[in-house]
Amino acid sequence: MNEIKRQLQMKIGDTTQQQRNVIRKINAQHPTRSKKKYVFIPATVSLALLVATCLFVFSFKGVGEPSTSTMHAVPTPLEEEQVDTFESNEVLTLTEEQKRQYHQQYVEIIEKAMEKKIGISIGVSPMEEFKESDWVEPQVFEKRIQAGVDAFLATEREKLAAMSTNLKPAVTNPNGETMKARYLYFSDILINIGVTATFDTQYNSEKDRLLFSEVDAISTKLVNHRGTWDQTFQQATILDGGRTYRIYIEGIFNYNGLTFEKAFTIEFHCDEFGKIY
Amino acid sequence: MVQLEDASFQTIIHEHNDYLLQLSYLYVKDWNAAEDIVQEVFINYWIKSEQFQAQSSLRTYLTRMTINRCKDYLKSWRYRTQTLTNVFTGMIRPKNRLIMQDEQLIVADAVLSLPIKFREAIILYYFKELTIREIATIINTSESTIKYRLKTAKECLKENLSTQQWEVLTSE
Numbered sequence: 066m067n068e069i070k071r072q073l074q075m076k077i078g079d080t081t082q083q084q085r086n087v088i089r090k091i092n093a094q095h096p097t098r099s100k101k102k103y104v105f106i107p108a109t110v111s112l113a114l115l116v117a118t119c120l121f122v123f124s125f126k127g128v129g130e131p132s133t134s135t136m137h138a139v140p141t142p143l144e145e146e147q148v149d150t151f152e153s154n155e156v157l158t159l160t161e162e163q164k165r166q167y168h169q170q171y172v173e174i175i176e177k178a179m180e181k182k183i184g185i186s187i188g189v190s191p192m193e194e195f196k197e198s199d200w201v202e203p204q205v206f207e208k209r210i211q212a213g214v215d216a217f218l219a220t221e222r223e224k225l226a227a228m229s230t231n232l233k234p235a236v237t238n239p240n241g242e243t244m245k246a247r248y249l250y251f252s253d254i255l256i257n258i259g260v261t262a263t264f265d266t267q268y269n270s271e272k273d274r275l276l277f278s279e280v281d282a283i284s285t286k287l288v289n290h291r292g293t294w295d296q297t298f299q300q301a302t303i304l305d306g307g308r309t310y311r312i313y314i315e316g317i318f319n320y321n322g323l324t325f326e327k328a329f330t331i332e333f334h335c336d337e338f339g340k341i342y
Numbered sequence: 343m344v345q346l347e348d349a350s351f352q353t354i355i356h357e358h359n360d361y362l363l364q365l366s367y368l369y370v371k372d373w374n375a376a377e378d379i380v381q382e383v384f385i386n387y388w389i390k391s392e393q394f395q396a397q398s399s400l401r402t403y404l405t406r407m408t409i410n411r412c413k414d415y416l417k418s419w420r421y422r423t424q425t426l427t428n429v430f431t432g433m434i435r436p437k438n439r440l441i442m443q444d445e446q447l448i449v450a451d452a453v454l455s456l457p458i459k460f461r462e463a464i465i466l467y468y469f470k471e472l473t474i475r476e477i478a479t480i481i482n483t484s485e486s487t488i489k490y491r492l493k494t495a496k497e498c499l500k501e502n503l504s505t506q507q508w509e510v511l512t513s514e
Contacts, residue, residue, distance in 0.1 A: 069468040072450035077364050083377055084359045090381040091355065 157200045168192045170203040178210050182315060182328035184251045185217050221250040228255065235333060235342045243341045245333060246288060251318060251325045257288040260312060260331050262301075266339040269307065274337035276307030285314055293319045298328075309334050355384055358401060361470075362408045368465045369412035371454060379411045405470075406480050409462070416458055452502045460495035467492055 159167065171189045201209075228248050235245035244261040265279040280301045287294040298315035315328045334342050362383060366376035383404055453464050466477045467488075474492075478485045 067468055068449055069453060069464065070471070072447045073368065073453060073465070073469045076447050076450040076454070077367060080360050080363045080367075083363050083367075083373055086377045087359055087363065087380050087384070088355060090377060091384055 157202070159200055164192060164195070164200065167200060167203060168195070171206050174203065174207045174210055178214055179326070181214070182326045183214065183218065184221070184249060184318075184325050184327040185214070224248075224250045224255055237341055242282065243333060245331060245342075247329065247331050249318070249327055249329055251327065256292070256294075256318065258285050258294060258314075258316075258329075259288045260285050260314065262310075262312065262333065264310065264333065264335070264341055266335055266341075272306070275335060275339035277303055277310050277333075277335050278307070280310050280312070280333075283312060283314075285316060287318075295319075304332075307335070351384075351388055354387070354400065358404050359384075361401065362404060365405065365465070365470065366408050366412055368454070368469065369409065369458070369462070370415050375415055379408060379415060382411055383407045402476070402480060409481060413458070448503060449499075452499050455502070456495055456498055460491055460498060463488055463491040464495045464499075 168189065175189050225248055232246055232248070235243050237243040241263050242261050243264055244259050246257055246259045249256050249258050260283070262283040263281045264277055265281075266275040267278040268274070269276045280303075283299045283301060285294065285296045294316055296314060296316040298313075300313045302311045302313070303309070304311055310333045311330055312333070313328065313330045315326070318325045318327060336342065359380065362380045363376055366379045367373060370376055370379065386407065387404060453461060456464065462481065463477065466472045466480070467474070472480070474485050474488045477488045481488075
């Protein structure tokens with residue numbers, strides 16, 4: 066082997082993990098299904114199918130099957146521990162009617178999990194794609210989903226904590242708009258969202274300081290990342306006697322054909338001189 | 343029309359994944375970006391597999407797609423501004439760190455610091471061991487251009503490396 070090749074090979078090292086990541090990313094976008102039957106389906110139907118079946122495949126797809134879920138990208142002790150607890154080798158024998166009922170319950174469980182808008186996209190594969198070994202009691206299914214959600218949240222906390230020191234302080238521009246950023250974590254993706262709002266402050270003689278009086282023009286935008294972010298909901302709440310504005314935001318992040326709903330809060334504070342941070 | 347079924351798609355992934363990842367990494371020097379690129383290549387191949395002409399080998403076809411995407415990435419704003427997504431992937435993997443403690447990969451570092459056109463020539467010729475003709479075909483340029491780039495790349499490496507290191511290369 067030539068020296069250049071040898072050294073480059075050593076520099077690269079073992080790519081096993083990266084290969085797994087590639088497969089996981091592929092499965093997250095296009096789970097292993099025959100593609101041709103979807104090619105000519107209208108875009109809206111495709112999108113619905115993608116959301117319903119393709120975005121996120123949980124490990125409920127069978128014991129011993131390699132996990133392809135993006136949620137399992139960063140294994141945590143919590144995740145491993147809980148998955149072990151929920152695994153069952155028992156293969157259920159179900160009638161078609163029972164399968165339909167179970168599938169409906171799976172969908173409801175997923176919908177409930179998605180209502181939390183934590184930034185993951187979970188779908189249930191169509192019933193016909195379930196293997197016999199995939200069927201589990203709905204309670205087991207729910208526990209697995211919860212384990213996945215918990216693992217995701219644990220990873221999110223870890224990632225956000227690691228990045229917290231990189232956040233820039235709030236900036237108020239000459240137009241009176243204040244922008245503050247925070248990170249949002251989606252499956253394997255960390256994005257930076259800038260939240261901009263215009264605040265009014267008033268002097269409060271009783272407290273001898275400036276306090277928030279009003280907020281207006283709340284907007285959010287994606288900073289330094291591919292994809293799109295669409296804000297769908299906002300709600301501002303004044304707290305702490307006017308010292309703090311807590312803004313609750315919901316939005317949809319689109320990236321590489323994947324759609325994630327996310328809800329988060331960000332706080333703006335007003336110091337006694339009216340400086341917002 | 344080629345009907346690319348799941349099993350064959352998976353076989354293709356397993357067969358070419360490592361090769362394309364290595365190649366992609368040597369272009370973009372970022373594992374996360376390399377994974378994204380290879381993933382896009384496979385997905386695109388999956389979607390457009392009927393467009394694949396069997397005139398070239400599948401590996402050549404995928405290699406060309408990967409290289410094109412790597413170059414797009416290197417031109418992109420994402421690469422130029424070093425977005426947040428690179429923060430985690432920029433960390434040195436433990437295994438590599440151990441290797442680097444044990445051995446200074448001076449030649450590899452020198453190759454990776456070359457401008458992309460020259461780095462590309464070195465990677466494809468020495469690392470992927472393609473012929474000059476194959477390289478010219480893949481990156482759609484003339485053989486003489488590849489020869490020139492290889493020659494210039496080696497001169498750059500010679501300048502950057504100590505005499506001792508360079509002797510290792512020339513003795514092969």
